[in-house]
Amino acid sequence: MFEQHFTLKDLGRLHHFLSVEASWTMDCNLNLSQTKYIIDLLQRTNMLSSKPQPTPMISSSRLTQDGSTDILDASLYMSFVGLTRLELAYSINKVCQFMHNP
Numbered sequence: 454m455f456e457q458h459f460t461l462k463d464l465g466r467l468h469h470f471l472s473v474e475a476s477w478t479m480d481c482n483l484n485l486s487q488t489k490y491i492i493d494l495l496q497r498t499n500m501l502s503s504k505p506q507p508t509p510m511i512s513s514s515r516l517t518q519d520g521s522t523d524i525l526d527a528s529l530y531m532s533f534v535g536l537t538r539l540e541l542a543y544s545i546n547k548v549c550q551f552m553h554n555p
Contacts, residue, residue, distance in 0.1 A: 514547075 455461070467475040467483075472490040475483060495501045 466477060469475065472487060474486045474489055476486070477483060492501070495503070
């Protein structure tokens, strides 16, 4: 029925979509991951050797625009928004609040 109204093309099984990697298990379960995206992001920011933290940002921190220095490459700052991990949701929200002038 859907095919009657739209032209469709079967591209096979999903492997990668919008910085999310998809892999299939033997019992046909779908696993989604952003491992490659995160490693690329850590490499671009020279943070690949950083130690992991259980909480990426302290929730009581107050961020302001006052007293901050301008960032030369705002596109690098904006690339953090592509992460969709739940444990980063609070930090990503804070990054987005300063997106217009990082």
